[in-house]
Amino acid sequence: MTAALAVRAGSPWARFTARRLGRLLVSLWVVVTAAFLMLHLIPGDPVRAALGPTASAELVATRRAALGLDQPLWHQYLDYLRGLFTGDFGVSMSSGLPVSQVIGDRLPPTLELAVGAFVLAIVLSVPLGLLFAVLTRGGRRRPAELTFTSASVVVAAIPEFMLAVGLVWVFSVNLGWVPVAGRDGFGSYVLPVVALALGPAAILARIVRVETLAVLRADFVRTARAKRLPTSAVYLRHALPNALTATITLCGLLLGALVAGTVLVENVFAWPGLGSTIVSSILAKDYPVVQGIVLVYGVGVLLVNLVVDIALALIDPRSTIRES
Incomplete structure (x- = not known):
């Protein structure tokens, strides 16, 4: 024993x-x-x-x-x-309600935006990065590479709240396709989620492309091609899983950033989440509520980083994270 x-x-x-x-x-x-x-x-x-x-x-x-x-x-x-x-975060100076109750009411809408934006960013970035890696490998199609790189840099550089304002002006004010603000039905989720997801998706797509290009030059990919495996098997079964290690690390950081990024986006769309609540609490000098929300954000980022570390150790058993 x-x-x-x-x-x-x-x-x-x-x-x-x-x-x-x-x-x-x-x-x-x-x-x-x-x-x-x-x-x-x-x-x-x-x-x-x-x-x-x-x-x-x-x-x-x-x-x-x-x-x-x-x-x-x-x-x-x-x-x-x-x-x-004991779950006691204090009492709000403005409303007299327990801070834990305020956070409990406002946290789900924020998580809905952050998780929805995270899933959308993954769904957009991984196929896009893999596609442009395949199209531009070996120096091919230079115009396509330049277009992809330039577009991803521009989109990633635009702040979320500016994207949010632009999306509202185009799709709500001019076209009237979705609600301008509020949280009422599926349509009200579209613009906030897209505004939060576009920047991270552009960054992740570039990372996926760079990592995939490096993997495509590896010996095991050449061996897979020499065995005359189907093209889809070479890219999806051999190249993509090995290219996602750095992407997973960045995904954890981006998920924490998405939760924090909801602060400005929620205020643009009058979304009843933690972001709009912390801004109104700061303006009202309701410091117990601000304390509680800051604590929730901090603990959330720490837990996301822990999950990313565990995921990396499981995906790559030879990694220094697991063996250190």
């Missing part, structure tokens, strides 16, 4: 799991601490700023006591950690 445990503890998967879990816990602690300190690093009195200059001193003192801001900093930090473990 002891020997088996020792072998298991020394296995690459055990070391990988221990390293990733340790890194995740440290990162979570940093995110939680940063979210807690946000309220205390704001210049002035956040309670006074939220209640306004005409609020009485008694009202300000009562609200500070209700929020626990009259306690020593270390005591507030322990209370904050205790609340997180």
Whole structure:
């Protein structure tokens, strides 16, 4: 039993799991601490700023006591950690509702946009990158390569909110095909999802093309061709899976960026998600809500990175991620 445990503890998967879990816990602690300190690093009195200059001193003192801001900093930090473990994120200064309830109501619409945009970006980028890699391999079709490269750079450089405004002007205001704003039916999802997905799709398509071109020059692809395998099998069974390692890594980063990118896009389309909520909370100086949403964004990005690390270790067992 002891020997088996020792072998298991020394296995690459055990070391990988221990390293990733340790890194995740440290990162979570940093995110939680940063979210807690946000309220205390704001210049002035956040309670006074939220209640306004005409609020009485008694009202300000009562609200500070209700929020626990009259306690020593270390005591507030322990209370904050205790609340997180029990699902208590505090109370909104504006509405008086629990922050956890506000986040629970607003998180699903944001996830719908982010996941929908992520799926659309993958569906567009992988076939497009593979197609142009096949068309332009070996220096062929230089005009097609130049067109693809230039178009992808331009699309990736346009901010999401500018794409959103342009899409609204064309497809909602002029053509009237989809709603201008709001979350009502399938049509209301089209423009926000497209606005979020186009930039990441352009970046991923370029990565897929570059990685596929490198794989197509590899010896195992030449061997597959020498065996007279069908062209579809060479590209889809041999080339594409080996070209997706770098793409998966970038996909994780882009998924985290998509969640953050919803902040501006949601405000363009009046989408009832976390993005529009955090902007309105900042304007209203509702700092407990801002704290909770920032914490949700940070934890979401950390979990996405963890999933990407695990996916890479499963796809490529020889990778340094698993063997380190």
